[in-house]
Amino acid sequence: MDVVILLGAPGSGKGTVAGRLVAADKTLRHVSSGELLRDAVEHHTAAGDEADAYMKRGELVPDALIARIVADLMAELDGPRALLLDGFPRTVVQAQALDRTIESCGASLAAVVLLEVPDEILVDRIAGRRMCSVCGAGYHVTNLPPRVDGICDACGGALKVRKDDNPETAKNRLAVYRTQTMPLIEFYEARGVLRRVPGTGPIDEIVERARRAL
Numbered sequence: 001m002d003v004v005i006l007l008g009a010p011g012s013g014k015g016t017v018a019g020r021l022v023a024a025d026k027t028l029r030h031v032s033s034g035e036l037l038r039d040a041v042e043h044h045t046a047a048g049d050e051a052d053a054y055m056k057r058g059e060l061v062p063d064a065l066i067a068r069i070v071a072d073l074m075a076e077l078d079g080p081r082a083l084l085l086d087g088f089p090r091t092v093v094q095a096q097a098l099d100r101t102i103e104s105c106g107a108s109l110a111a112v113v114l115l116e117v118p119d120e121i122l123v124d125r126i127a128g129r130r131m132c133s134v135c136g137a138g139y140h141v142t143n144l145p146p147r148v149d150g151i152c153d154a155c156g157g158a159l160k161v162r163k164d165d166n167p168e169t170a171k172n173r174l175a176v177y178r179t180q181t182m183p184l185i186e187f188y189e190a191r192g193v194l195r196r197v198p199g200t201g202p203i204d205e206i207v208e209r210a211r212r213a214l
């Protein structure tokens with residue numbers, strides 16, 4: 001199994017791009033660390049209860065916690081040709097843990113796709129994001145609106161604002177990205193696996209650029 005990492009700031013479009021790549025190619029599997037954690041919080045698992053306070057502040061959850069969740073999931077996976085990791089790793093310590101997991105699963109790191117988006121666009125995307133409370137589909141109030149205001153096109157569920165998309169927490173998430181996650185750009189560039197993809201413009205074009213970079 002190949003592992004592809006989608007790297008990028010909060011709001012850069014990692015989830016949107018991964019969702020479309022997987023919809024077009026059933027041999028891919030999308031794993032979002034944020035979704036795994038939000039699910040754990042909602043179901044009050046031990047990991048979720050531990051992660052909740054960090055996420056509400058826009059901080060990263062402890063490396064060991066998220067590395068274990070992803071390693072357990074990868075050990076159980078059977079079938080996908082490639083795994084799209086969205087939001088993991090986010091620190092150099094997590095990247096080193098991922099290296100060990102990849103080795104123990106007999107997988108290989110195929111590429112790290114970096115979605116590059118200017119800060120002012122990130123802020124606008126986070127402020128306008130809406131999520132389906134039932135199926136998790138993502139929308140944006142102006143860039144990607146649903147057909148009927150407040151209602152998911154896919155399942156009819158009510159759309160909601162993500163808890164950590166308020167301005168204060170979003171500002172902290174962007175600061176955390178700069179200090180803790182951006183060092184990964186150099187980390188993977190030194191290995192020759194980093195592919196930079198401009199993350200602005202029509203979504204279909206960005207998805208096509210990302211597909212070519214895989």
Ligand code: AP5
Binds near residue numbers: 010055
């Ligand atoms: P996570 O859920 O991973 O959030 P994030 O990295 O902050 O990323 P986002 O989900 O905000 O953005 P995205 O890049 O997926 O953008 P999207 O496609 O939605 O993490 C949440 C929290 O969990 C973290 O703060 C942390 O606490 C914890 N966590 C997660 N992983 C962790 C880890 N590894 N270690 C420690 N803690 C971890 O797009 C955004 C919006 O823009 C949408 O509305 C979309 O419709 C719109 N949009 C997208 N593309 C375009 C486009 N081309 N044009 C116009 N609009 C667009």
